[in-house]
Amino acid sequence: MAAEDLPSEFDVVILGTGLAESVAAAAFSRVGQRVLHVDRRSYYAANWASFTFNGLLNWIQQYHVNELQDWSSLLEDGEEVIYLSNPDTASIKNLQVFCFTSEEDEKEEEASSSTPTNAAEDHNINADEEAVKESSETESAGNTVTNLLVAIDCIISEHSILYNPCNSPENVPDTARVSKTGSYFYLRLMYSRGSLVDLLIKSNVSRYAEFKNVTRILTYRQGKVEQVPCSRADVFASRQLSVVEKRKLMRFLTSCMEETEEQMAYHGRPYSEFLRDQQLGDNLEHFILHSIAMVTEHTLTEEGLASTRNFLQCLGRYGNTPFLFPVYGLGEIPQCFCRMCAVFGGIYCLRHSVSCLLVDKDTNRCKAVIDSRGQRISCSHFVVEEGYVGPERKRVATPPRFISRAVLITDSSVLSSNSDQQVSLVTIPPIAAGCAAVRMVELSSSTMTCMPGTYLVHLTCQSSGSAYEDLSPLVSRIFCTPDSPDQGNTQNCPSVLWCLYFNITDGSGLETEGHDLPSNVYMCSGPDGGLSHENAIKQAEAIFSKILPDEDFCPPAPNPEDIIYDGDATASAEGEDKEGEDKEGEKENQDKLEEAVLTEETVQTATATSTLPSG
Amino acid sequence: MLSFKVMYCQCICLCILQFSMSMEDYDYLFKIVLIGNAGVGKTCLVRRFTQGLFPPGQGATIGVDFMIKTVEIKGEKVKLQIWDTAGQERFRSITQSYYRSANALILTYDITCEDSFRCLPEWLREIEQYANNQVVTILVGNKIDLAEKREVVRQRAEDFAQSQSMLYLETSAKESDNVEKLFLDLACELIREAKQNKLDNNDTAPMPGEGKAISYLSCCSVV
Numbered sequence: 001m002a003a004e005d006l007p008s009e010f011d012v013v014i015l016g017t018g019l020a021e022s023v024a025a026a027a028f029s030r031v032g033q034r035v036l037h038v039d040r041r042s043y044y045a046a047n048w049a050s051f052t053f054n055g056l057l058n059w060i061q062q063y064h065v066n067e068l069q070d071w072s073s074l075l076e077d078g079e080e081v082i083y084l085s086n087p088d089t090a091s092i093k094n095l096q097v098f099c100f101t102s103e104e105d106e107k108e109e110e111a112s113s114s115t116p117t118n119a120a121e122d123h124n125i126n127a128d129e130e131a132v133k134e135s136s137e138t139e140s141a142g143n144t145v146t147n148l149l150v151a152i153d154c155i156i157s158e159h160s161i162l163y164n165p166c167n168s169p170e171n172v173p174d175t176a177r178v179s180k181t182g183s184y185f186y187l188r189l190m191y192s193r194g195s196l197v198d199l200l201i202k203s204n205v206s207r208y209a210e211f212k213n214v215t216r217i218l219t220y221r222q223g224k225v226e227q228v229p230c231s232r233a234d235v236f237a238s239r240q241l242s243v244v245e246k247r248k249l250m251r252f253l254t255s256c257m258e259e260t261e262e263q264m265a266y267h268g269r270p271y272s273e274f275l276r277d278q279q280l281g282d283n284l285e286h287f288i289l290h291s292i293a294m295v296t297e298h299t300l301t302e303e304g305l306a307s308t309r310n311f312l313q314c315l316g317r318y319g320n321t322p323f324l325f326p327v328y329g330l331g332e333i334p335q336c337f338c339r340m341c342a343v344f345g346g347i348y349c350l351r352h353s354v355s356c357l358l359v360d361k362d363t364n365r366c367k368a369v370i371d372s373r374g375q376r377i378s379c380s381h382f383v384v385e386e387g388y389v390g391p392e393r394k395r396v397a398t399p400p401r402f403i404s405r406a407v408l409i410t411d412s413s414v415l416s417s418n419s420d421q422q423v424s425l426v427t428i429p430p431i432a433a434g435c436a437a438v439r440m441v442e443l444s445s446s447t448m449t450c451m452p453g454t455y456l457v458h459l460t461c462q463s464s465g466s467a468y469e470d471l472s473p474l475v476s477r478i479f480c481t482p483d484s485p486d487q488g489n490t491q492n493c494p495s496v497l498w499c500l501y502f503n504i505t506d507g508s509g510l511e512t513e514g515h516d517l518p519s520n521v522y523m524c525s526g527p528d529g530g531l532s533h534e535n536a537i538k539q540a541e542a543i544f545s546k547i548l549p550d551e552d553f554c555p556p557a558p559n560p561e562d563i564i565y566d567g568d569a570t571a572s573a574e575g576e577d578k579e580g581e582d583k584e585g586e587k588e589n590q591d592k593l594e595e596a597v598l599t600e601e602t603v604q605t606a607t608a609t610s611t612l613p614s615g
Numbered sequence: 616m617l618s619f620k621v622m623y624c625q626c627i628c629l630c631i632l633q634f635s636m637s638m639e640d641y642d643y644l645f646k647i648v649l650i651g652n653a654g655v656g657k658t659c660l661v662r663r664f665t666q667g668l669f670p671p672g673q674g675a676t677i678g679v680d681f682m683i684k685t686v687e688i689k690g691e692k693v694k695l696q697i698w699d700t701a702g703q704e705r706f707r708s709i710t711q712s713y714y715r716s717a718n719a720l721i722l723t724y725d726i727t728c729e730d731s732f733r734c735l736p737e738w739l740r741e742i743e744q745y746a747n748n749q750v751v752t753i754l755v756g757n758k759i760d761l762a763e764k765r766e767v768v769r770q771r772a773e774d775f776a777q778s779q780s781m782l783y784l785e786t787s788a789k790e791s792d793n794v795e796k797l798f799l800d801l802a803c804e805l806i807r808e809a810k811q812n813k814l815d816n817n818d819t820a821p822m823p824g825e826g827k828a829i830s831y832l833s834c835c836s837v838v
Contacts, residue, residue, distance in 0.1 A: 004705070043711075044708075044710055044711065052744065207680070208712055209712065209715075210715075210716065327715075328711075328712070328715055331711075332711075332712045332715070335710035335711060335712040335713075336710075336712055338703075338710055339680075339701060339703075339710050339712065339713060342701035342702055342703050343677075343678060343679065343680050343701045344677060344678055345677050345702075347702065347705070347706075348702075348703045348705075348706060348708040349706040349708055350706070350707070350708040351707075352706065557678065557680065558678060560679060560680050560681050560682060560683055560696075561683050
């Protein structure tokens with residue numbers, strides 16, 4: 001696709017467009033380093049990506065296996081080769097898709113016609129597997145594609161019903177809009193005082209994205225979804241708390257902000273014990289432990305208090321809850337950093353990869369890389385996404401850690417309210433002993449991730465089995481699916497129209513040290529199970545300061561309105577000429593305006609919103 | 616208790632500050648985004664319009680995210696924020712987020728380069744996929760000063776634009792032909808749409824009390 005060859009020398013070559021890699025790219029480019037940023041995928045943001053339905057299809061299709069080619073002819077004396085692998089095959093597995101909508105109305109029929117399409121395939125294969133296995137992989141990937149196609153058809157028909165009330169056959173489904181239905185792969189929120197938000201503001205990258213506040217925090221308790229009062233306003237407005245509880249909660253939250261001797265006494269003991277001794281009652285204990293601190297029964301008091309404080313400090317910066325969600329999904333965030341990198345001269349090339357590294361045997365440094373088209377590109381440093389590095393060269397936690405994910409499209413909110421545009425975070429304590437706590441985020445169409453009238457729901461937890469095993473019991477309890485135990489009581493709960501389960505490598509499983517890599521090669525992990533982005537930002541910052549210890553990390557980009565251009569001398573010379581044109585242009589447009597202006601009323605364009613940079 | 620109060624005050628103050636600031640210097644703010652193959656003259660168009668320069672100095676584009684020009688149309692101040700591709704089009708790697716929240720797209724090709732015209736459907740696919748569905752798209756054939764080298768006849772481009780319901784204009788950034796007209800036409804069209812939307816009282820407008828858009832550009836989202 002690329003029309004021209006890449007330059008053959010860079011300061012930093014970066015492979016993979018995940019968050020940490022993209023932040024690093026922006027940081028390097030910003031201080032004048034020559035950056036080449038490539039990704040073998042056709043989309044940005046690696047495992048942080050957000051997809052449209054079509055994008056999801058392509059994502060599956062791209063499970064083709066690396067062909068190893070012999071680039072040894074490009075070697076110079078004293079160099080050896082390290083081959084890189086395909087990131088997707090290693091990091092995602094147990095992909096399963098279910099579709100619960102059909103043209104028929106009967107629930108039974110639906111259940112049988114859309115029996116869990118056995119799309120469970122293990123994509124966990126190594127790049128060096130034999131050709132026989134490769135062919136079976138291709139076949140199974142083929143199956144998944146058809147299954148997804150089924151799912152997409154269903155969604156389209158669903159929306160054609162939603163959009164065309166008359167539902168006449170000649171009404172073609174609005175595919176353009178349906179295709180915008182987002183399916184967001186890796187979901188997490190941003191703490192409004194977290195390092196990511198701070199970095200976005202500091203570097204001016206925030207100008208590339210829009211954000212919404214998470215509007216409420218919910219919790220699942222005793223089979224019911226309830227709202228968690230977390231801000232002062234919420235506490236006072238809450239109907240489920242008694243006056244005494246309100247007072248207790250306010251007192252507790254206020255006292256939490258400062259370290260007291262009483263708190264010190266609980267160091268080393270579980271936070272749940274500390275809470276119990278505060279005489280808060282079951283209600284409040286649950287809220288604080290699971291929804292505000294978001295920790296487990298066994299978390300120590302000091303950690304619990306720290307996360308409670310973090311929560312409270314983030315509260316109120318941009319709204320009622322401490323969380324922000326990027327409009328269009330989190331996949332936007334790495335892209336924003338990539339844009340920043342490009343603006344400062346970084347070169348971008350998707351669908352392009354590095355097939356191997358050329359390493360100087362004496363110094364153990366990577367001198368150059370060979371790209372996927374066989375071009376030799378020299379570089380001083382090489383940053384790579386974890387997934388590209390073969391398992392034999394990296395050190396990861398054993399057993400390998402995975403995250404279980406589910407993505408659902410539902411027809412109504414888990415807790416209806418006066419607005420249908422809520423963005424909710426739902427904390428779900430372990431439903432049975434041995435299960436992990438699940439975090440669920442429900443997005444409404446105002447986040448531009450799903451169609452009006454539908455909700456996009458993400459569930460995440462640490463894996464103990466496959467994603468389906470971990471999450472489907474919960475899904476069938478909270479939502480109405482054909483597997484729901486209580487078919488009689490399905491009126492109140494939202495129906496699942498479509499869902500997807502998969503496991504993804506937990507980025508936190510990657511060790512920071514001890515990889516078998518040249519000294520100037522740096523590895524970034526994928527997303528981890530946490531709610532914040534601290535890890536990725538820290539990685540990028542660490543890599544940056546290792547290479548350029550004296551440079552500022554992502555200094556503010558100049559405001560375009562303040563830039564003084566080199567050619568301004570010429571500009572003023574031509575200035576008069578230009579002004580003349582200006583007037584001419586306006587005159588030309590007078591006529592046009594005459595017909596265009598329908599009312600003299602001026603449109604107030606400004607709305608009372610705050611902007612990120614104001615922080 | 617104190618810390619709660621402080622946080623609340625801070626939040627409200629910031630909102631008010633932002634509100635008054637954005638009210639000051641313009642009636643409309645529109646984001647216009649340029650796309651098209653490398654070398655068709657996108658940057659030249661922007662710099663000709665915003666600075667009256669041709670050819671643009673090379674080094675200066677590093678670090679420039681977008682250019683701004685405020686024009687007055689019928690007594691209303693319209694601030695145009697014009698975004699360039701930052702070179703990401705060279706290897707077909709434009710970030711999707713580039714298209715988001717654009718009010719208008721300028722799809723550019725080079726009239727002396729058949730290839731840049733043939734790539735238009737590919738660009739349209741990207742637009743359809745990533746841009747807002749209410750975006751105003753204009754097709755621009757640039758470099759009409761090189762008439763003797765023309766490879767794409769005007770009629771063909773006009774037909775194509777019409778079939779895709781786009782506006783069409785031929786420009787020369789070098790001679791400054793139609794450059795002003797291009798941006799001012801767009802501004803007029805955008806104002807017209809904004810007023811139309813206001814009249815229709817768009818029910819897509821977010822309901823009060825829900826998550827507010829917190830954004831650099833949110834003050835201009837009139838669409």
